[in-house]
Amino acid sequence: MFTPKWSETVCKQITPRSGTMTFIPFFLWTDSAPAFAEPAIGQPFWRPIGFFLSWNNLILPPVLASLLVAILVWFFLRMRYRNRHQQHLRLNHETQDRILQQQKLISELRLHNDQLKISKENLHLSISEKDRFIAILIHDLRSPLRYLYKNTAYLFRNWKRDSHAELDDLITEINNSTKQIHFLTEEIMQWISTQDQAYGVRIREYLLPELIHELEELYKENMLHHGNMLQLDIPPRMKVNTDKLLLKTILRNLIDNANKNTDDGTIRIEARQAYQKVVIMVSDSGVGVSPTLLRDINRYFSTSEPMPGLNTQFGHEIIRDFARLLNATVFYETPESGGLRVSLTLPY
Numbered sequence: 001m002f003t004p005k006w007s008e009t010v011c012k013q014i015t016p017r018s019g020t021m022t023f024i025p026f027f028l029w030t031d032s033a034p035a036f037a038e039p040a041i042g043q044p045f046w047r048p049i050g051f052f053l054s055w056n057n058l059i060l061p062p063v064l065a066s067l068l069v070a071i072l073v074w075f076f077l078r079m080r081y082r083n084r085h086q087q088h089l090r091l092n093h094e095t096q097d098r099i100l101q102q103q104k105l106i107s108e109l110r111l112h113n114d115q116l117k118i119s120k121e122n123l124h125l126s127i128s129e130k131d132r133f134i135a136i137l138i139h140d141l142r143s144p145l146r147y148l149y150k151n152t153a154y155l156f157r158n159w160k161r162d163s164h165a166e167l168d169d170l171i172t173e174i175n176n177s178t179k180q181i182h183f184l185t186e187e188i189m190q191w192i193s194t195q196d197q198a199y200g201v202r203i204r205e206y207l208l209p210e211l212i213h214e215l216e217e218l219y220k221e222n223m224l225h226h227g228n229m230l231q232l233d234i235p236p237r238m239k240v241n242t243d244k245l246l247l248k249t250i251l252r253n254l255i256d257n258a259n260k261n262t263d264d265g266t267i268r269i270e271a272r273q274a275y276q277k278v279v280i281m282v283s284d285s286g287v288g289v290s291p292t293l294l295r296d297i298n299r300y301f302s303t304s305e306p307m308p309g310l311n312t313q314f315g316h317e318i319i320r321d322f323a324r325l326l327n328a329t330v331f332y333e334t335p336e337s338g339g340l341r342v343s344l345t346l347p348y
Contacts, residue, residue: 141184148177176222180256187249191318194246194325201243201325208238208271208278211248219255227264228284234271240278242346246322253315254282254342261340262286276348283341288334301330 151173159167209232216230223230240247251269258267265285272279289297301320323330323344331343 137188141181144177144180144184147173148181151177172221172225176225179222183252183256187253187315187318190245190249191321194321201246203241203243205239205241206244208240208280209234209236211240211244212251212269212271215248215251215255218252219259222256223259223267226259226262228259228262229266231266231268233268235273238271238273238278240346241348242326246326247346250319250322250326250328250344251280251282253319254344257315258282258284258286258340258342265339273348278346278348280344280346281341282344283335283339285337285339288338288340289332291334294332294334297332301332 151170155167155170155174162170212232212234216232219230255267255269262284263286267285268281268283270281270283272281297316300316301323319330326346328344328346331345333341333343335341
């Protein structure tokens with residue numbers, strides 16, 4: 001049916017022209033030919049499995065080149081996008097780091113600014129405290145120095161013609177004035193040492209009557225000069241755990257204040273123990289204080305802040321600071337009989 005001449009005619013008809021593209025059958029042959037095919041001698045036999053695209057030699061290179069260029073462009077754009085994306089992420093990360101650093105710097109600046117304000121306030125407070133301390137010190141020194149100056153000047157002019165009794169009174173005044181100055185300077189040195197953070201309170205057990213008798217001997221002449229009488233009401237074997245120097249300084253100032261505000265009266269020292277506390281009371285029969293001043297004094301002793309409106313003495317400053325070192329409290333009150341009573345409560 002299919003003769004060689006027919007096959008040659010068909011092949012001529014399907015041969016592509018120059019510069020054109022067409023589909024041609026692609027055959028794969030097996031060793032055995034189909035029934036309708038007549039194998040040629042010396043030629044392989046193929047079996048067809050499909051059709052593939054065939055290109056003319058003039059079109060195939062540009063198409064492959066375009067495809068390669070497209071692949072390269074796509075690869076380049078993809079790499080560029082990836083680099084830009086990574087760069088964007090890196091910039092965002094750096095921006096966040098910069099923001100955090102700036103916020104931290106702002107916080108530190110605010111903290112330093114607050115600390116500077118606190119330091120400035122503390123400096124003003126320190127200057128104010130120093131001025132107040134100097135004013136109190138001058139006030140406390142002025143009275144004994146004035147008496148000392150007047151009495152020594154009078155003694156210098158009249159010691160030859162005055163009687164022994166007059167000279168005794170004058171010498172007693174001079175002795176009291178110098179004693180006050182001496183005690184004041186000692187208390188100032190002790191107070192300055194307690195302002196140091198390294199100061200250690202020396203708590204020991206003492207017999208309270210012995211400690212009070214030491215103060216009695218110290219103020220006996222001064223009380224007689226004011227016409228005052230000292231009364232003691234203390235259990236004979238009563239003990240107290242305290243720093244002896246601090247407690248004596250507190251009591252000395254309380255007794256001195258009572259003696260200065262009382263003439264021809266009575267100064268009484270009592271002590272009681274209750275509820276693991278020791279209460280020492282110093283009372284006088286002097287002029288006392290007004291209710292407003294009494295309230296201000298108690299507020300002064302209950303706080304660590306200075307009270308500019310209250311005319312306190314350096315002795316009050318020492319009493320308050322030393323009482324805090326002993327974990328003690330100070331309370332002022334006016335008894336019904338008049339005068340003033342100060343209660344010092346110590347832990348037993």
